[in-house]
Amino acid sequence: MEQFDMQLMLKDGAFADYQVKxxxxxGVFDVYSGDSLIASFKDDGQGSFSLSDNPGDADDxxxxRMIEQLKGFSA
Known part of the structure; x- marks a missing residue:
């Protein structure tokens, strides 16, 4: 299992820290906040990602924002 840290600027200008596993x-990247799974994304093999699970009810x-950061991890 590989793990990476990810920091996102939210739409209100605040920053939030996440872990990617x-x-x-x-080809599946799980995004956590602490111990809580926020969302899972599937690498489409063409340089982008699609949402595969959204247990944290992450808005669009x-x-x-997560997908844009994940593009750097898959490169």
Missing amino acids: TDKDS DLQR
Whole structure:
């Protein structure tokens, strides 16, 4: 299991810290806040991601911001 830290600027200008966990070559990236799974994203193999699970009820803006950061992890 690989783990990365991710910091996002939220739409209100505040920053939030998240952890990204993925199994090598799985193509699924789980985003956590502390011990809580916020969302899971699937690498589409073409440089972007799609939401595969949203247990933290992340809104569209937060999902978009997470996807933009995840693009750097998959490069």
